[in-house]
Amino acid sequence: MISNSQIKIIKSLRQKKFRVLHNQFIAEGDKTIIELIKSNYKLCNLFSVNPKVGGVTNELTQITPIELKKISNLSNPKDSIAVFEIPQANIIDYSSVIIGLDNISDPGNLGTIIRLCDWFGIQDLICSLDTVDCYNPKVVQASMGSLSRVNISYINLESVIKNNKLPVYGTYMDGESVYKKALIEKGIILFGNEANGISLELSKCINHKISIPRFGDLQKTESLNVANTVAIVLSDNSRKSIER
Amino acid sequence: MISNSQIKIIKSLRQKKFRVLHNQFIAEGDKTIIELIKSNYKLCNLFSVNPKVGGVTNELTQITPIELKKISNLSNPKDSIAVFEIPQANIIDYSSVIIGLDNISDPGNLGTIIRLCDWFGIQDLICSLDTVDCYNPKVVQASMGSLSRVNISYINLESVIKNNKLPVYGTYMDGESVYKKALIEKGIILFGNEANGISLELSKCINHKISIPRFGDLQKTESLNVANTVAIVLSDNSRKSIER
Secondary structure (H helix, E strand, C coil): CCCHHHHHHHHHCCCHHHHHHHCEEEEECHHHHHHHHHCCCCEEEEEECCCCCCCCCCCEEECCHHHHHHHCCCCCCCCEEEEEECCCCCCCCCCCEEEEECCCCCHHHHHHHHHHHHHCCCCEEEECCCCCCCCCHHHHHHHCCHHHHCEEEECCHHHHHHHCCCCEEEEEEEEEECCCCCCCCCEEEEECECCCECCHHHHCCCCEEEECCCCCCCCCCCCCCHHHHHHHHHHHHHHHHHHC | CCCHHHHHHHHHCCCHHHHHHHCEEEEECHHHHHHHHHCCCCEEEEEECCCCCCCCCCCEEECCHHHHHHHCCCCCCCCEEEEEECCCCCCCCCCCEEEEECCCCCHHHHHHHHHHHHHCCCCEEEECCCCCCCCCHHHHHHHCCHHHHCEEEECCHHHHHHHCCCCEEEEEEEEEECCCCCCCCCEEEEECECCCECCHHHHCCCCEEEECCCCCCCCCCCCCCHHHHHHHHHHHHHHHHHHC
16 A cells, blocks of 8 residues: 555655755665665665565565556556665766766666667766656666666766866767777776767867777768767777777 | 658558568658668658759659648758668678667667667668567658668567677676676677666676766766767777787
8 A cells, every 4th residue: 555645755756856855766666676685775765566575674665556556657557666765976087988978868878878888898878967867767777677777877977078187089970980989998088968969168178989880881860879979989999908 | 742651651650560560660851761772672662842852763752841740740841752662681790799688679779779880880780579670750750771780680689699699788777897708709789778778688698787987076966878878988999909
């Protein structure tokens, strides 16, 4: 049984201002929830149609499928929905490769970029303050548990770049081919907004412009999706790391 | 001014059975529409809040923003919505690299895969009969005009593979590293369903299992998004083609 006030709070957590207010976020689906619990995320409440989910007892409230439908953010709700405390981001480790996102607005893109960072062993993902919130339910959903293994910080990218004298790489349509670029062992690789690319201010801070060569005969494709660009750049750099 | 029967037909084209019945599909946004017109797609009707779109006169009906909202599939409608005739797919060219999709269900994934094929010069994309329809409005939207530059065929993949004695590559979690694999110059590269991968039946037809190495310390990431997998495999193969 779930109370009306609980329903109200859970639904409010779809909005960033309430996530900030309560310092909480929601995750759906047993697999993601169990992964977050294992990764030491603090579980506040768990609502499930199952009597048992990942050994949780104290925080579990068993609910009906109708109640689940009321609180779920999905058109086809999974079995459970959990409320977690938003953890503090760890200190950024500037000694290895960092991915920087400038105003990424699509939650699905951010979610898959988090998965890519996890896959390719990128520990730190730094996001401009106007990038979509990583605790947005659609990002949590798309990141599929990888959220717990990547340290995500929202910061003023310009100040970070100016304060840390690191090499800064940016992806453009007209940079040096990513295939020819030497292995990147340290520094920030920046990716820009889906429609507008990297902002003018940040462009000024970039030391290395890189691009992904286009191979079609017609050469008319306008651009690649930003998550696909991250995939290609990270894969190509990882390839170089094992070729040495 | 748009008639009620026109509104009804346009809305019906969101569903595959009506697209098949009318042999028509819809596209939104001036940029995509103009690109499809230039690519010799047959324009049936164009509804726009603008008095002029890409030199179209005969097929243009000027409408109000309120009427546009009624027929648009987008939460923030663009200026125009067009009805095009569905073209016949061209004959598949088996002499170069072909991408095969087995039961891809997410329209956004198919749309970005079409963009990737266009970017990397893949002419033929062959899809299992249960893959999402490429004239689904969300696919048209996500493909951003690339739809007109990739030849997409819906066929029985098993028969095609058996009838054409081509090498067949499949992406798995446990195949040979894509980085070590020689350049693929001919054959079908298969990618499977978002949740279940390549079907058992098709798996039997595969000659080369390939995979993308995982680099994270924890090695816990379950999988990559299928569009990101396509991005990495195509990029890596293209890189090899210029390294020769």
